[in-house]
Amino acid sequence: MNQLLMTVAKRLGLGLFTLLIISMVIFLAVEMLPGDIATEILGQMATPEAVAAIRQELGLDQPIVSRYFDWLSGLLTGDLGQSLATGQPVLELLDDRLINTLYLAGTAALISVPLALGLGVIAALYRNTLVDRAVSMFTLSAISMPEFFIAYVLILFISVQLGWIPSMSKVDADQSLLERLQLTILPAITLTFVTCAHMMRMTRAAIINLLSSPYIEMAYLKGLGPWRIIVHHTLPNAWAPIVNVIVMNLAYLITGVVVVEVVFVYPGLGQLMVDSVAKRDLPVVQAASMIFAATYILLNLIADVVSIVSNPRLLHPK
Amino acid sequence: GSTPSPSPKRGGHFRLGLSRGSTTDSLDPARFSDVFMQSVGFAIYNYLTEVTPEGELIGELAESWEPAPDAARWAFKLRKGITFHNGKPLEAADVVATFNHHRGEKSQSAAKGIVDPIESIETDGTHTVIFNLKAANADFPAITSDYHMAIMPATDGKVDPNAGIGTGGYILEKLEPGVEAVVTRNPDYWKSGRAWFDKVSFLAITDAAARTNALRTGQIDAMDRVDLKTVNLLKMDPNLSINNVDSDQIYYFAMDTQAKPFNDNNVRLALKHAIDRQDIVDRVLKGYGRLANDQPIGASYLNYADLPQRQYDPDKARHYLKKAGYNSLSVDLSTSDAVFTGAVDAAVIYREHAAKAGIDINVKREPADGYWENVWMKRPWSMSYSSPRGTADWFFSQFFAEDANWNDTNWQNERFNTLLKAARAELDAGKRQEMYAEMQALVHNQGGWVAPAFSAYVSAATKAVGHGKIATNRDMDGNRIAERWWFEG
Amino acid sequence: MMMTKTHSSEKVPLWRKVLSGLAEAPPTGLLGLVVLFTYLFVIVFAPWLAPFGEATIVADAFAPWSAEHLLGTDSLGRDIYSRLIYAARNTVGITLMATLLAFVIGGALGMVAAVVGGWVDQVLSRLVDMLMAIPLLIFALLLLMIFGSSVTALILILGCLEATRVFRLTRAVAMNVAVMDYVEAARLRGEKMLWIIRREILPNILSPLFAEFGLRFCFIFLLVSSLSFLGLGLQPPTADWGAMVRENAMLITFGRVTPLLPAAAIAILTIAVNLVVDWFTHKASGLSK
């Protein structure tokens, strides 16, 4: 157990270091991209004088190194700065959207992870039968469609033709949890379609990969039923690869859903990120990127921890 | 559009889905960039002047204005008894502060170029503002109707551009950039017969399908930018009406007239003859637009000159090509869907047309991100668009004058430049018309624009929504949809 | 060297092995192969199979299905059937190359990380963590700036992006092989790392890599067209399935099936690839029931 804590601590430290590097890379990257906030805000209307004035006002004429360290020291004191475009504190901008994003990711994960696991188990159980083929074909077809397309189809049937759920998922802080859930369900289902296949296929593969293990044969010889063998004897040993894929998909649910946000008009972080990159609103880009990167690092860490916890060899060393 | 309803009704919550909202939107009128904030701006602010649906310039906060004594000095008289949402009465000082927000060394305004011709502003009493211009300009009053020039209250000679306080028909309740803006009716609005709704929500809905679905399922009452590819299908919905508003928003291909091979006017003429404008209007705009004639001034402008329409003529194109010494020509055309929806399609169709004239147009789709910085005005041939400006002078000064900021064709025409300056100071309407006609002909024949089409503003609304004649100067009824529209009884 | 010299003495010629392999194949695997070959056929003979040109405007927009235009026309009036055929040619190649590139880069580095271990592994793994954690948009824009927007750049960018995922998988499975006695034996012999990777590790991790290939291929397929908004890669009027779905997607909102056609083309390809992949992985799992 102590060793586990040590591993986690070490990885957290490394994660923080990675975050630091990422913050530099992103700072540099946005710097290197053509244009800056001044030209982007003014757009087609930009005159050199106005651009220069904005740059000066926002301190963009300072050397990048000093701006980076200003940002960093701000970060360390819990000050993420202000949006260059709107002047609003970055924290305020992120707040609601982060919650929305997590809510959507959470709902989607609650549907898709158990579903993918279930389907994966069923496919493994009935491997190479019609059931297996059907599950595979369905999920594979789902990931062959661009996500916006899946969204359109869902909206067509559920919102336009049946009128069950509104096509716009405009959630806000005042809604009750239930209202929110209703509005989040369509984007969540879309994301389920998008992520299910990967997790399901990996579950299936990881389980099948273990089916020739001696302890599975032993379980058969104990006279156990196929369900119990798969769920009780195979799955616990297959977690490591499965969790890795789950985590990859969770990361995607949090960091990569801008298209779904756009189609369902869902106010999440993705849209904020895209707009801010387009406008080169560095403090917002930087903050959102940090959230995404931290998500990624944290989830990877969780995957590693789950791999350890699910493996008694690592959890209870001799 | 549908027939104007005779009986506007007060009340209701109007929900408007708009395409171009962004999380970086700001309340500062100096930074308004697209239809979303412009529409919000026209709901909460008033301007000195207003363009009517008929295209006429009338006073809004200004009661009247006159050149005093020549066109280099303009005096605007303000209406009396108007108060801002915060209760402060409107005075000349507010106007001065507002304009100063856009002017000066330190200005960060997108409208800096527009107010540049102003030398100084002064007040004459509490309700008169005097603009001293650097040079005479007969068209000056028009620029005060520009969407950036929203009048805001001043404290100590300065405006707070982010407060969102104006004199308009609606009071800002909240702005969530990139999501929505909500305004409620200003109970003390000074205009009568305007601002009918109790409440208006402006919803940022970037995706055309999402807007369409929202409208079809009754989650919004009106939307901008109908997807032209499917407009015919949308038309079949009996509950909706499609508004096809003719406008002078122009789509064009800008050639650098200093760069090879476009420095030869014969090549330019060849390319101008190598495009089937009607086909572009039909296929890209699905008929929602008009033919353009390689120059920006459209029928809605005061000084429009009706030049003969240039036709698609591959033979003539070949002829000019030969004159320039080419048997065939291969050129790169830079484009992106960032220019306008369908820009890439337009380029692809043009390519097919030009092929018949022996011209090989190599369509290069450039990154949408950074298109205006890296591609437009940088590549020898790129695509662009422009919304109409109030006057021919305004447009020419920004795009075709030798020192224009956006002289995207790098065009240096002496005759044109002389005419442009002279026309500005000319107060005789007839003479001005002559001069502008000649300038339009110059651009048409020698300029670097291949301009195939003026696009219409195509919006949609439920049949429950009523409106009068829809203005053509800007999208969504001149951005004044909140003020001018209503729910039918 | 040795192998080339002595291969001649091998008893079973390749075609024989292929044939006997095919005879062993499960029906679904065969089905997958048949589909893949059909696609290959279409790709090779596209100009002969397509009744109209890829970019030629031949009729009114959205002409209905007819004898002349089997699947109707698109929003500009181009023949959809012809474009579907040409699109196979344009995208499959790019996707395949990008996927291969991703597997070459990610696979090679993943194996190096697993075999060498220690700080090399740490550095590579953290680097990949980092690359994956940088938002796709910024990453893509950055690469776009560095490599430009040609087709080559597109392949490079997709390859780099996806290589990170492949790296993680390869590293994980190669780790399991790297501890085998035969790898230790090769080390004891004094073999260079390259040889160990090429001859000892790689042949043993092909099957999980294959499985991943089946899914990656599909992901990259979709990425190709979703990156097109950045102005990357395939230039108009070149047809690609992803873009065809995108261009006509709005139609589905009105219940028209046109955009389903290219989507189905992608789906069938994905399923076929995965059927074949299933066959390979199953062969390697040691199960036959």
Next chain:
Amino acid sequence: MIDEKDETTNRPILEIRDLIISTEGRKATRQLVKSVSLSLAAGEVLGLIGESGAGKSTIGLAAMGYARDGMRISSGEVLFKGTDLLKLSERKRRQFRGKRIAYVAQSAAAAFNPAHKLIDQYTEAAVAHGVSDAATAENEAIELYRELGLPEPETFGQRYPHQVSGGQLQRAMVAASMACHPDILVFDEPTTALDVTTQIEVLTAIRRTIRNHHTAAIYITHDLAVVAQIADRIMVLRSGELVEEGKTEQLLEQPKQEYTRKLLSVRNLHKDDTGSGEVVLSVDSVSAEYKPGVPVLQDISVQVERGRTVALVGESGSGKSTLARVVTGLLPPVKGGIKLHNAPLTPTLKSREKDTLRRLQMIYQLPDTSLNPRQRVREIIGRPLQFYLGLKGQEMEQRLKELMAMTELEEYFLDRFPHELSGGQKQRVGIARALAAEPDLIICDEVTSALDQLVGEQILNLLLKLQKEIGMSYLFITHDLGTVDAIADEVVVMRKGKVVEQGRKTDVFSPPHKDYTQKLLNSVPEMDPQWLNKLLAEA
């Protein structure tokens, strides 16, 4: 504990009639078991012996109505108290497995699910079959654990499989097989993977359990000495066919078949002392550790002379393999040095010359993991030839043939993959690979323990032959004292990382012994069916 048993011993509790099992697949099927019949009376123990691949496990599993993946029971009957298991549905059959007939697998380490506690794997079958509830089953488990001499029986079950030693695990498996009080137990080589001392523990436990619970059993092994201790009756199998059958004593004393005689005549190897005085390898007071501060080897000194064999013996985990790793340079020692031909070796592998690497070769315990499954034999053996000696073309081909001949392999095996070879053949490929480098010394890490006796014998013979012919030296790691006796010149006995005793084989193996050596020696099973009894009586 004992539930109702069929008392009529003359009526068999299990009968297998004309069982034919063949491979499954599209290729031409092959018969793995060719019409075998057997019967088992209640309380009787039937020994099933034969070389590797003879079909022992296959028959054992068939007794439970089960065929491994890739095989099919094509005909025959498996009658359990008159019910033909093969005619039942899978669901019905499941009610017999684990409940009436239980299985004890060869490798408990592999057959226990690593994810669950031992106790849960005990109670599982009992609960699933409705024999008892979890609490009762747990109590019974504790009782059995105690009976089997497992440490701390009350809490033993709370451990995970990896937390107990191999011998304990195997006993836990025996216990788990008893959870439903089955009528028949099938033991599939339950002691093969264990070292001698542990083997005794398990064997004793099994015997006690069978006797106490009056359970019938099928005991599968390839070790006659083991089966002699436990079986009432023995069946000898070869290539899926019955060779001979008889009462244990009778079969051991008067085998009728040549094959059985061959099985019995193992361990008749003998070697002469072939010392030369020329020291090839010398390990000088080496200490090593994996984790700082936890020494795995302490002060080991070993010398190997040219043409001689030094055997390294000791229980599992005593550090034998670790010493091999230190010598080969995989694990740098923390103290001490290693000399090859009196020239000091650098501690790490990387810094060693190619020629030094060539001189020291290694053969691994498990040919399955030491031969790359994706390389043909030609490449496996050819690589060192090419790598060290730069051979190619005709020369290489010539040498390959010589090596194949030397290791008694058919030439056409060159184009096979390892999985197309039998266990003994694979191990010979490993030897050929080592020989290809023309080394001065070969380290053999348990090269025969995974092989059946006949094959192991052949391998040892081969090694001896090579020693005689080309004066090869071996550092021979094993836990099998029989093997040591057969081939070693010198013996080093290790325990917990230290040398306990060391010297000429004749000295070490003749009394007086050190305690530990004595224990090791006593643990080697002998063919005498009474050996175990005597041993236990002594203790």
